Amino acid sequence: MSIYDVRISRIREWMKERSVEVVLVTSPPNVFYLTGFDCHPHERFMALCLTADGGAALFVPTLEKEEAEKSGFPHIVTVSDTDDPMAKVREVVGDGPFGQLAVEKQHLTVARYEQLQTVFGTNPSVAAEDLLLGMRLQKDEAEVAIMKKAAEIADRSVEAAVRAIAVGKTEAEIVAVIESTMKSLGASGPSFSTIVLAGDRSALPHGTPGNRKIQAGDFVLLDLGAVYEGYCSDITRTVVVGEPSDEQVLIYEAVLAANLAGIAATKAGLPAKVVDAAARQTIEGFGYGEYFTHRVGHGLGIEIHEFPSMHGNNEAQLVTGMVFTIEPGIYVPGLGGVRIEDDVLVTADGVEVLTSYPKELQILPAE
Amino acid sequence: MSIYDVRISRIREWMKERSVEVVLVTSPPNVFYLTGFDCHPHERFMALCLTADGGAALFVPTLEKEEAEKSGFPHIVTVSDTDDPMAKVREVVGDGPFGQLAVEKQHLTVARYEQLQTVFGTNPSVAAEDLLLGMRLQKDEAEVAIMKKAAEIADRSVEAAVRAIAVGKTEAEIVAVIESTMKSLGASGPSFSTIVLAGDRSALPHGTPGNRKIQAGDFVLLDLGAVYEGYCSDITRTVVVGEPSDEQVLIYEAVLAANLAGIAATKAGLPAKVVDAAARQTIEGFGYGEYFTHRVGHGLGIEIHEFPSMHGNNEAQLVTGMVFTIEPGIYVPGLGGVRIEDDVLVTADGVEVLTSYPKELQILPAE
Structure with a gap:
């Protein structure tokens, strides 16, 4: 079990305890911490998405594909400059309905959050950073x-x-x-x-x-x-x-x-x-x-x-x-x-x- | 009239047209564009706040005070590491009630937005970046x-x-x-x-x-x-x-x-x-x-x-x-x-x- 598997399994435990169905990790430091993929995508979309059924996908800009593959992460989804990132997330996660969602509230912007809500519905969301930053402490x-x-x-x-x-x-x-x-x-x-x-x-x-x-x-x-x-x-x-x-x-x-x-x-x-x-x-x-x-x-x-x-x-x-x-x-x-x-x-x-x-x-x- | 006055006056026109009562500009590039103050405050709070009554205040971390003063901006409010930034904003802006608020939705985080809503109420907000990024184009x-x-x-x-x-x-x-x-x-x-x-x-x-x-x-x-x-x-x-x-x-x-x-x-x-x-x-x-x-x-x-x-x-x-x-x-x-x-x-x-x-x-x- 790699160090990344250990860290992700800790998040999965937390998802169970807190009845969280989807976690979206979007800050480059936390994506690096959980996957080893060290990337600063500027305004482009990057996210590690974990679902309650055990799914895990790493969304990366198309031009980062080769570097992302080097991290060894098993499921990489590329998002090109002309793709709608949230449509890609919906493809991978499926259609829902979804219950509780966890996002990085200190990283995710209001604009992305509003886009996310069109995919996942306007259910209440919890902050993923309490867990992530706690782990990194x-x-x-x-x-x-x-x-x-x-x-x-x-x-x-x-x-x-x-x-x-x-x-x-x-x-x-x-x-x-x-x-x-x-x-x-x-x-x-x-x-x-x-x-x-x-x-x-x-x-x-x-x-x-x-x-x-x-x-x-x-x-x-x-x-x-x-x-x-x-x-x-x-x-x-x-x-x-x-x-x-x-x-x-x-x-x-x-x-x-x-x-x-x-x-x-x-x-x-x-x-x-x-x-x-x-x-x-x-x-x-x-x-x-x-x-x-x-x-x-x-x-x-x-x-x-x-x-x-x-x-x-x-x-x-x-x-x-x-x-x-x-x-x-x-x-x-x-x-x-x-x-x-x-x-x-x-x-x-x-x-x-x-x-x-x-x-x-x-x-x-x-x- | 400085180049910054010209830019800010354009925002004030937009505020009138759109019935926006408070604009909060939080991204370092837009703060620089509007004030000449070039600062990357990391996780600390920095904002240019414009109100419909003509008020303008630049909130900066205490340790940036001297540099901020060099920009010549007339009203600088320091926020120390132990201050609550939103309480400082409330002090300057007053108690409201407030109507429409404009924030940088592509920069402001969900966490800050939730804090802001405790100060300004949960009125609908508009994206300030359409204007700002349009000006910078x-x-x-x-x-x-x-x-x-x-x-x-x-x-x-x-x-x-x-x-x-x-x-x-x-x-x-x-x-x-x-x-x-x-x-x-x-x-x-x-x-x-x-x-x-x-x-x-x-x-x-x-x-x-x-x-x-x-x-x-x-x-x-x-x-x-x-x-x-x-x-x-x-x-x-x-x-x-x-x-x-x-x-x-x-x-x-x-x-x-x-x-x-x-x-x-x-x-x-x-x-x-x-x-x-x-x-x-x-x-x-x-x-x-x-x-x-x-x-x-x-x-x-x-x-x-x-x-x-x-x-x-x-x-x-x-x-x-x-x-x-x-x-x-x-x-x-x-x-x-x-x-x-x-x-x-x-x-x-x-x-x-x-x-x-x-x-x-x-x-x-x-x-």
């Missing part, structure tokens, strides 16, 4: 092994970036070094648009790298991740170029202490919110509470942002197998920002930090 | 100028890639050359995951580049695009390494003839389907009809795939200002594939081809 051994490799690629890409940083180089040049390093190490690409921000621009938590040249006295913030075999890593390190000011050192030490406090607070059985609280209280203790403007982290896996959301109100319990980021930051407009981010795995013993690039303040030469 | 002068620059960056990235192609290099190495060239030319990034496929892998219309090394006799297919100031380009060229076989030459000539036939058929006032038909009939004439497995092209702009869809059933009229790709291809499993793609603009006189990298078969040295 706990990474199995195979997933953890892949994610460790993705984290290692991120570590080595930071290393290459730090070697490349020099006064006069642009943010965009450092991005190019990072992304080519990742690919040379086997990543299929970055897990999000790589961030390199220098000087006061490092105070923009999600700024876009440009032609700003690195100068003496700059913080240089590197936030990057790699996709490896369909799984994401995500790391942030911040270095300083030339002798730092006292305030730069203080901010850095506050963020590092918060990162370590968050890691130390991570423990199966505790509510997720304790991680944010531990990091936040540390930064507040340094007097920079108002400059830590985002949650401490986010779940990580097939998607760069998935559950658990590591915010200060999340009462959900941490459980073994969860992987998430811990990434406190302080952003002082005009001065700059520091963020230090690791990917961590909740284990039976406590926590394993998957990213391992050193975190002590690195002062790079300014000449 | 015809690029104005400012948009065309940006798209020409995006196309030029794509041309020059192909040029860099062709120079870098050599026996023994991997697909991934060529991708790195392309993406760093783009960024050095001012692109914010690739408009989609860059495709470089060698040998029989070139027969995969959307394959993922890997560590396959380029060999003598390979087709090398390059499909890439750049994002420049928020707008996409998209180009495909295919070269051959070493002396091509007769069949390789025949396939290439068929695709080139189809590309030129598609361009020649493009004319304002004709139905969009004529472009697909012209390219397809050409390839059929060469006897390769069954190997051209996708539509001839797609609209291009803020998104890499937008309207018009250039498929063989699209009866919609071509109008001046439309920009789309013309990208016929022939994919022979085991042998390889060729695709030649240009970005074209429908003009009053006929058509202007925005991409200009040469299209004659290039035979690169195999030693």
Whole structure:
């Protein structure tokens, strides 16, 4: 039984328990999780359809047929650009009447849902994601092994970036070094648009790298991740170029202490919110509470942002197998920002930090 | 009056005509089109909300506040990770009762829609995208100028890639050359995951580049695009390494003839389907009809795939200002594939081809 068979059989159990007759899985990450088929069909229709009688069909755009067949999924139905996708679904599923339907309410659009209702009737539907995202919350051994490799690629890409940083180089040049390093190490690409921000621009938590040249006295913030075999890593390190000011050192030490406090607070059985609280209280203790403007982290896996959301109100319990980021930051407009981010795995013993690039303040030469 | 004011005033006219009281624009491309704020908030809530009384508010994640303010939009409301986004919307819009609501049905998820209905009631809603995507169909002068620059960056990235192609290099190495060239030319990034496929892998219309090394006799297919100031380009060229076989030459000539036939058929006032038909009939004439497995092209702009869809059933009229790709291809499993793609603009006189990298078969040295 493949890992995909195991996962699909768990959905079939849930269908029985909840009297669901048809499940339509439409988000690329969940289709990948259940079939191994890694495809982003843009606006085209893609869906895994499971029916109560044991049927399973994977609907893919015609031009993805060969790639879909490589996944080994037994029943693939192609949908061409001129087909009506819902007519194809009706052909495979039959005419009904149908009872309860499960769809991904956080992915399916209102427009597709209205089309679906013309095929399946306007019966009440349930959200399939509670189950799917719940399953994906706990990474199995195979997933953890892949994610460790993705984290290692991120570590080595930071290393290459730090070697490349020099006064006069642009943010965009450092991005190019990072992304080519990742690919040379086997990543299929970055897990999000790589961030390199220098000087006061490092105070923009999600700024876009440009032609700003690195100068003496700059913080240089590197936030990057790699996709490896369909799984994401995500790391942030911040270095300083030339002798730092006292305030730069203080901010850095506050963020590092918060990162370590968050890691130390991570423990199966505790509510997720304790991680944010531990990091936040540390930064507040340094007097920079108002400059830590985002949650401490986010779940990580097939998607760069998935559950658990590591915010200060999340009462959900941490459980073994969860992987998430811990990434406190302080952003002082005009001065700059520091963020230090690791990917961590909740284990039976406590926590394993998957990213391992050193975190002590690195002062790079300014000449 | 800024270009954004002009666009929003057109929506306000539509609201009056259709008796729409609240419009909620949630897709990042449409928010960018209407405000200039270019943001991909992942799972976080972002929306431009327009009300019948003239109100306009841009809801953004807290950590995007500084970037959002740079757009100059007058009323920005931040939504933190612990806020309820719909409660924020209710605060700004007031308590109602509300009549007709317009949402982006092709973007808004069923889950958000259900949440919205708790705020606005379960009144019938209309699709805002018919208007928005219709507006975006015809690029104005400012948009065309940006798209020409995006196309030029794509041309020059192909040029860099062709120079870098050599026996023994991997697909991934060529991708790195392309993406760093783009960024050095001012692109914010690739408009989609860059495709470089060698040998029989070139027969995969959307394959993922890997560590396959380029060999003598390979087709090398390059499909890439750049994002420049928020707008996409998209180009495909295919070269051959070493002396091509007769069949390789025949396939290439068929695709080139189809590309030129598609361009020649493009004319304002004709139905969009004529472009697909012209390219397809050409390839059929060469006897390769069954190997051209996708539509001839797609609209291009803020998104890499937008309207018009250039498929063989699209009866919609071509109008001046439309920009789309013309990208016929022939994919022979085991042998390889060729695709030649240009970005074209429908003009009053006929058509202007925005991409200009040469299209004659290039035979690169195999030693």
